[in-house]
Amino acid sequence: MTETPANTMQLRASDPRTSAWVNANAGSGKTHVLVSRVLRLMITGTQPSKIMCLTFTKAAAAEMANRLFDQLGAWVSMTDIELRQSLERLENVRSDEARLRRARQLFTLALETPGGLKIQTIHAFCERVLQLFPVEAGIVPRFSVMDDRLSAEILKAAQDRVFCQARSEPQTEVGKAVEDICGRMGANAFDEAIKELLKRRSNLDTVIASSAGRNEALDRLRCRLGLGAEETAESISRAMDLDVRTYKALAEALLVGSAKDGERSAFLLEVLERSAPSLNDLKSFYLTQKDLPRKASGIATKAVTTAAPWTGDFIAEEQRRLCEGLDKLANLERLSASRSLLTLGSEILTAFEIEKRHRGVYDFDDLILRTGALLREKPDAAWVLYKLDGGIEHLLVDEAQDTSPAQWHIIQALTEEFFAGAGRHEGAPRTVFAVGDRKQSIYSFQGADPDVFEAVHDDFARRAAAAGHDLRDVDFTVSFRSAPEILQAVDAVFGKQTLARTGLDGRSPRDWHHEPVRRQVQGLVEIWPLISPEDTEEPDPWTAPVDREPAHSPRRRLAAKLAQTIEDWIGKRLLSGGGRTVRPEDILILVRVRNGFFDALLRELRRRGIPVAGADRLKLSENIAILDLLALAQFCLLPEDDYSLACILKSPILALSLTEDELMTLAMGRGEKTLWRALLSRTEPIYAAAVAHLSRLVAIAPTARPYDFFASVLINSRLRFISRLGSEANDALDALLDQAQTFEDSHPATLGSFLNWFASGDIEIKRNMEQPAGEVRIMTVHGAKGLEAPIVILPDTVSMPDGRQLPPVLMVETGKAGEKLPMLSLNKLYASATVAELRDKAGSQQAHEYSRLLYVAMTRARDELYVCGYEGRQKPKDECWYNLIKNGLEGQMRLLSEEAGSRLGADPVFLGRDIPGPGKDEPLPAWVLSKPAGEAPVAEPVAISKLVRLPAAAMGADTRMARGLVIHRLLQVLPDLTAEARPAQALSMVRMAGCDDSLAHAILDILVHPDLAFIFAPDGLSEVPLLAHLPDLGLDVAGRIDRLLLSPEHVLAIDYKTGREVPAVADDAKPDDLAQMAAYRACLRRIHPGAAVEMALLYTAAPKLLRLPDALLDRAYDQIAVNRP
Incomplete structure (x- = not known):
């Protein structure tokens, strides 16, 4: 095997015989080393069940497990030569036959390991431990882990319970705390404060447990803030009294100076005339508007201090006395507010814990905190550790720099016996392996602290040395990811003595650098x-678009x-x-x-x-697709909601959403009518299609389960959402369906309840962006x-975090080991020395x-x-x-x-781009300068109501029209409901419209009338839009049929008439009604050319179905042709 710096470091780090602490640059192959170390541990005889790998994310755990099984599976099918070569690359040693056999057996061994390989997040590990030892941990057996939404819901319920108790008992300690807190901070700031207490609750157990513990802790905080045990606002204010005689002398001395000195003298004399002048009255004299001490020359000029030398020392001492007094008064306020916060917070957190236990749920922080307490503090800790420790011989930690202090406590407890007791004397050493990079510690909001990362390293090194073991430090400087130019830029930007280097080095600066593996690749920066900003005229705020x-x-x-x-x-x-x-x-x-x-x-x-x-992260409450669907649900439950309907009409929910002009045409000039009533009265195809679609949803919404309702809507509209809003809409829509299912598991499954529940929380989902x-x-x-x-x-390279604004709650070290108490920052108060110190540290x-x-x-x-960016009005900071x-x-x-x-x-290489050289400009073709020929206008279809010229009187007065609309709505909605559900729905609809209950009963009778029930069979269609070209009239016409019964050979179209007059025979029907039905028949014959078309009028007042003979309709249609527009 040819050794390179890269594989040499990897071999040292993956050596299973010793513990290792790896500092790995970005892109240096740490996952590969983690997998290699596990493989080498198993090759050397360690049982898979004795190895535990803790990762930062589920994705990292899955990737590591996949790589491991891929390699183990590959070994099974390799020839002896291939396997020897693979093992040599892994271990840099020759492998004998026994090692080859062992390698081929590992795949099966890993698969048959009870519970599988222990490659998991620390939260998953903690959940497993607590499920195994619930009694020892003092928690509910067979608990479940709640998500952030449920946690927020339970916390809100706990807050409401405590506030209700405080309101009914205002003289109690909790009641007074609520009054104090409400006077100091708003609801949002209070919620943030409670969340901060939740995050820090492991440090507050003794404080929250009792009032005595709270008082003792607050006494330590008082001392930390520089306040004496007996100091009160009154005593501090008395110490700020003025020496009137000396101040009069100062006012007189100021008169020899400049005009400004004269103004200051007059101000002093005005203050001294008050009944009880105090240093507090002289804040503007000694301090700037930002509460910073003024320079001596800003209080008294040199002419004054030269003429009266005593004034310089006096002014300096008084300024110091004022700052000290303001400091103490502000800290006293903060101490009082913190007492109220702890009192109220302890009640809320106690109620929160009781509610969680009652429901048998715990959050992710609970998993960490309760496992830590189980392994370190509980009476049964030694026994639990023995049961766990006996099953863990090698512990590997990924992304160690992102591990929080509470998580490190668990890891340290698990490895306590590795370097002590039985663990230090056994043959094969038990090892710890951690890989991380201080330079990549960016999750402070989750508790990660790079200083703790280094402190834990020192602790492991000390414990290993005491046990006679070695903790090997390995630096991964080779990068397998980036091109040389990228790494050159990184090393230059973060070089020694650069501003960017700040925060990357720990207690002892390291001489780190990056070595590229891809040397043959030429990158670019x-x-x-x-x-x-351009020097343009500012727009008029009144006419400029909002936001x-x-x-x-x-x-x-x-x-x-x-x-x-x-x-x-x-x-x-x-x-x-x-x-x-x-x-x-x-x-x-x-x-x-x-x-x-x-x-x-x-x-x-x-x-x-x-x-x-x-x-990459979506807040469902801000996602436009979700807002459209919520608007739909709100409208379906309350059709009078004009705004929600307007949102729907422009959304992808409809196959043909309205344009701005079409929506304005609908909304303008409708008088007192709701937007829905206006929509129902329109017969144009675009509006008729919307009515047909929405009417069905309005009908099912009152009884639909949330999941069923949204799922049915998305069957047809999901692709339209994705087409208009992009792929992120798909993730948001899936998340909404997931939330609906979650809601139905623990709440009454009604659409209204879901809307209320959804609005009470802020749900954020993290999208998977790992796979392009x-x-x-x-x-x-x-x-x-x-x-x-x-x-x-x-592109976002100029903005910087605002280090000046403090969070609502500051955690202050009290002087007791490890104790930090919450203190309200109260930013509007004077910034005391303690607050300034905390601000500087946080900054x-x-x-x-x-x-x-x-x-x-x-x-x-x-x-x-x-690298790019944009400037504001101020120059970017260095x-x-x-x-x-x-x-x-x-x-x-x-x-x-x-x-x-x-x-x-190197310069980027573009394909197929011709770079023009200098030359004569080509003349533009003639068509560029000529106006294009106009397109023939597209004729709008004519509404049937206009075609037959229905007079205004035919629509009736407003009250009759409103009653007619209710009847139409009932006959549209009720047929789709079960017989049992119809009465309640009918009464609800007529009462909402302000009509008498008798109307509901009359319509219910029509639905079951022996001669009429067939009209409302399940296969019938309501509010059916029509659009057809009528050649004999030379027009496209549009309308809407109230009820349509279809079969291959026969079409029956029925129009509802809600007036009081009921003709005895068809010939007595109103001519306008006959003309309207004749036009409908003509359209239906064009749409269904092979079927017999029959028309009928249903008079609801009788009730009576009047079938219209063809001859009668033929005469009415001929009249339309004569009078057509």
């Missing part, structure tokens, strides 16, 4: 000039430039690292946060027809961790992670990296990504042009 950026805004211009560039690439130029053209799936666009630019770029790509995967599906991918850097792409574009940590995020972003690229990259690569790139920017690496 480009930096484009920033898009700057829409102007087209000339920098980020919309950058989005358009990127979309145009990508369009020019796809299929038209070669990849730098491969002999083929660029495809959409080759391109990965990474942003720091999802903002307006994210949406603008999606729109630009879609406008150009470029396949794009959409957002022929689309450009746009995602956050956090979401792209572990991914790679031939082309990576970084520093944020800046460090900002640099690490840039490292992750740059190292996703295989062949090409493009610490922003764009400047970090630009300054780091200074002197290493060649300038293309001021417009194109600079490039490192």
Whole structure:
């Protein structure tokens, strides 16, 4: 075997005889090493059941298991020579026959391992442990793991319960805490505070357990904030009293100075005239508007301090005294607020725990916290560890830099006996293997801490050394992923003494670098000039579109430039690292946060027809496809909801959605009518089709289960949603159906209940973007961790995190080992020294992670990296990504042009592009300057109501029309329901319309009338739109039949008449009604040429069905021909 630096490091790391701690650069093949180590462990005799691999994600666990089984399966079918070569590459030693036999047996051995190979996330491991030892852990046996939605629902219920209790008992400690908190923060800030307490609940157990524990902890926090045990707001304020005599002397001394000094003197004298002047009254005298101490010259000029030297020291001392007093007063406020927060939070968290236990559910944080407590704190911990520890001899941890402190506690408990007790004296050493990279620790919001990553390494090294074992440190510097130019750029940007290096090094700086394996590939790095704001006139805020950026805004211009560039690439130029053209799936666009630019770029790509995967995370409550479906459900339950109906009419739910003009035509001039009533009264085909589609849904909505309702809608509309909104709509629609099923499992399965439940939460789904599906991918850097792409574009390089704004809750170290207590930041209060210290620390940590995020972003690229961005009104900071990259690569790139920017690496190769040289301009062809011939206008179909010229009186007065519409609606909806469901639905509909119950009973009688029941058989059709060309009239006509019964030989069309007058015979029917039915018959004969067409009128007042003879209708039709428009 030929040794290279890469495989030498991999052999050292995968050596099963010793523990190892691997620092792996991005793209250095850590998954390969993890699999190799497991294979070598099994080859050397370790049973598969004795090996545990903990990964960060389910996808990583699945990939590792697949690779492992692929290799084991391949060994089974290899010849002896092939197998020897494979094992030699794995171990760098010669293999004997016994080793070959062992290798071939491993596949079966792994398959037959009880419970399968232990390759899983730490959450999956914890769930398994707790299911095995529920009694020892003090939890409900056979519990289930709840999702974020259910967790939020239970937490909200717990909050409501506590608030209701506080409202009924306002004098209790909890009641007073609620009053105090409500006066200090809004609902959103309070929710964030409670969520922060939830995340920190493992540190708050003793505090939450009792009022005494809470008071002791708050006393430690008081001390940490610099407050004495007896200090109160009154005592602090007394200490800020003014020495009136000295201040009068200061006011007099100021008069010898400048005009400004004179103004300050007058201000002092005005304050001194007050009844009880205090230093607090002099905040504006000593401090700026941002509560920062003024410079001495900003309080008294040199002329004053020269004439009265004592004033300089006096002013400095008073300024210090004021800051100290304000500091204490603000901290006292924060302490009081924190007491209320802890009191209220402890009640809510206790109620939350009780409700979870009652339901037999726990969240993902519970899995970690309760497993940690089981293995380290419970009385049965030693026995549980013995049962578990006896089954684990080798532990492997992937993505160790993203492991939180609570997760490390579990890992340390599992490996406690590896270096002590029985574990240290057994023959084959028990080993720990961890692979990670401080530079890629970007999940602080999930508890990851790179300093803890290093501290755990030191702990393992100390324990191993004490047991006489070795913890081997291995650095993976070789990159199998990126081209040399990409790695050159990374090393330059993150070189020693650079701003970007901040946060990448730990306690001791490492001399890390990147060595390319793909040396023969020539990549490229480009930096484009920033898009700057144009000096354009600001639009009038009154007439400008709401929430829409102007087209000339920098980020919309950058989005358009990127979309145009990508369009020019796809299929038209070669990849730098491969002999083929660029495809959409080759391109990965990474942003720091999802903002307006994210949406603008999606729109630009879609406008150009470029396949794009959409957002990597979807909030269902903000997804347009979901909003359309929710609007549909709301309308179907409440047809008077005009806004929801308007949304539906323009959505992909309808096969022919309305244009803006068609919707405005429908909505304008309808008087007091609802939009639905206006739609029902229109007979044009586009409106008739919408009525036919929606009427069926309105009929089934009151009794439909949520899943059935949405699934039935999506049978026909899913493809239309995807066509209009892109592939992300498909994921959102699937998620909505999943939510509907989840809801039905634990709630009454009604559509109204589902809408209320859905609106009460904020559901976010993470889409699988790991496998390219022929689309450009746009995602956050956090979401792209572990991914790679031939082309990576970084467009969000100027924005930076705002380190000035503190979160609602700060965790303050009290001085007790490991204890941190929550303190409300109350940003509007004076920024005390403690708060300033915490702000600086949080800002520093944020800046460090900002640099690490840039490292992750740059190292996703295989062949090409493009850096661009857009400016705001302010100049980009030196610490922003764009400047970090630009300054780091200074002197290493060649300038293309001021417009194109600079490039490192080879020029891209375009195919089939002719570059025109200088020459004579060709004249434009004549057709370019000529106006195209107009197209013949398309005639609109004529409505039958207009064709027969029905007079206004035929429609009746408003009240009769409203009653008629209700009757039509009842006869449309009720036939599709079961006999048992009809009465309740009928009464509901007539009452909603303001009609008497007798109308419902009358219509129900019609449905079961012996002479009429056949009309409402299940195979009948309601509200059927018609469109046909009538040659004898030379017109296209359109209308809508109330009821249609079809068979191959016979068609019966029935129109409902809801007036009080009922003719005795057909000849007595109104001429307008006969003309209308004659027109309907003509259409039906064109549509069903081989069938006998019969027409009838159903008078609901009698009730009576009047069949119309053909001769009568022939005469009416002849009259239409004479009077046609």
